[in-house]
Amino acid sequence: xxxxKRFYPDYLSxxxxxxxxSLEVLMILALLYYPSIGRQIDFTKPFQxxxxxxxxxxxxxxxxxxxxxxxMGTVVIPVGLVLLLLLIPYIDKGRNxxxxxxxxxxxxxxxxxxxxxxxxxx
Amino acid sequence: xxxxxxxxxxxxxxxxxxxxxxxxTIPPNVNYSYCLGGIAFTYFLMLAFTGLLLSIYxxxxxKEAFKSIIAITNEVTLGWFIRSLHKWSANLFIVFIIxxxxxxxxxxxxxxxxxxxxxxxxxxFVVAMASGFTGYLxxxxxxxxxxxxxxxxxxxxxxxxxxxxxxxxxxxxxxxxTTLIRFYSLHVLYLPISMVIILWAxxxxxxxxxxxxxx
Numbered sequence: 001x002x003x004x005k006r007f008y009p010d011y012l013s014x015x016x017x018x019x020x021x022s023l024e025v026l027m028i029l030a031l032l033y034y035p036s037i038g039r040q041i042d043f044t045k046p047f048q049x050x051x052x053x054x055x056x057x058x059x060x061x062x063x064x065x066x067x068x069x070x071x072m073g074t075v076v077i078p079v080g081l082v083l084l085l086l087l088i089p090y091i092d093k094g095r096n097x098x099x100x101x102x103x104x105x106x107x108x109x110x111x112x113x114x115x116x117x118x119x120x121x122x
Numbered sequence: 123x124x125x126x127x128x129x130x131x132x133x134x135x136x137x138x139x140x141x142x143x144x145x146x147t148i149p150p151n152v153n154y155s156y157c158l159g160g161i162a163f164t165y166f167l168m169l170a171f172t173g174l175l176l177s178i179y180x181x182x183x184x185k186e187a188f189k190s191i192i193a194i195t196n197e198v199t200l201g202w203f204i205r206s207l208h209k210w211s212a213n214l215f216i217v218f219i220i221x222x223x224x225x226x227x228x229x230x231x232x233x234x235x236x237x238x239x240x241x242x243x244x245x246x247f248v249v250a251m252a253s254g255f256t257g258y259l260x261x262x263x264x265x266x267x268x269x270x271x272x273x274x275x276x277x278x279x280x281x282x283x284x285x286x287x288x289x290x291x292x293x294x295x296x297x298x299x300t301t302l303i304r305f306y307s308l309h310v311l312y313l314p315i316s317m318v319i320i321l322w323a324x325x326x327x328x329x330x331x332x333x334x335x336x337x
Contacts, residue, residue: 005152008144018157022164026210034206037195038263040188049269052254054216062276074276086244088227089237098230105227 057115060122081108149333155225156333162218163321165211170314172208180260182306184299187262212254219247231334239327246320249313256309262302270305271297 005011051059058078065073084091084104092101131137179198181190194201223243226232232240259270274297277287293300 004147004150007146007148011148011152012144014154015157015160018154018161019164022161022214023168026165026168026207026214029214030203030206030210033210034202035209037192038261038265041262041264041267045264046271047264047268049265049272051269051273052258053213054251054254055273070276070279071281074279082244082248086241089232089234089240092230092233101227109224 053116053120056119057112060115060119081111084108152333158218158222158225162215162222165215165218166317166321168207168211169215172204172211173310173314175204176208177310182260182303184262184302187260187302191261191263212257216250216254219243219250223247229334233334235331236327236334239324239331242320242324242327246317246324249317249320253309253313253317256305256313259297259302259305260309267297270301274301 050056058074061077062070062073065071085108088101088105091104092098176194179190179194179201181187191205194205196202198204226240226243255270255273258273259266274288274291277291278284280287289295291301291304292298293304
């Protein structure tokens, strides 16, 4: 059994250390890879833009629902995913609760990872 | 200095609660993986700070937006760096929210009495994604315009009210200056204010309920 720590100074010094490391990582990335200026808007030349990496899963999902079923990919499934995530504490109830929550959580994470990967590689 | 502080404290009364806050004990089994949420919060503070700086030079208008981005990048002292910090903070913010959520999930820290705090976290994540989406349009360049065109067209797929939704989001049939102002307002007012309220609730509940015990 380890000794109890006090917030000050034991824990605070560790927090400050982590904050400094996080800011350093940020500075290095920001200095090395800075955003360039884009091209001016050309209304006559529509082109297929790629969204930020954290929207790629949605971008890929939408492709599987062409035409009239698009509503499924754009609204029903994404909203359903957020609701599932919100309800995790209630899925983990009773016997096998943790197993159910684990299954839902793993499926959600895998789905996002796989969709993002497909989109990145295509 | 002490006298000035004591005078302020006699009106505010912040000394005692802060003493209690600083001297409280931390459970011995807390390790560095408990920092993930704190790291995300650090990046949120950087987003707020760099965002405030960018807002001094950025002009949210159809004619000026793109020019002001060029000015921020090429003319303003360290403007390119502030913009880069803002962009990277946004990416890292999302990354560490996800890591933090996975950590909380593995430690079962969403279980009662912390279920509302889990939900606050999910809401915060949605607000972060929305901030990313609205911020993407602001540079008002080719990529931003067409990405938002595609993104907002998704609202149009909702049966019956799709057209109204698109109109509400874009402020017109197509993306134009109204959309830019709408997104700017969401990006710098509505979403950050929502985020601050959610984070306040998030931290308040952590303080009340304490750090969850390990499995």
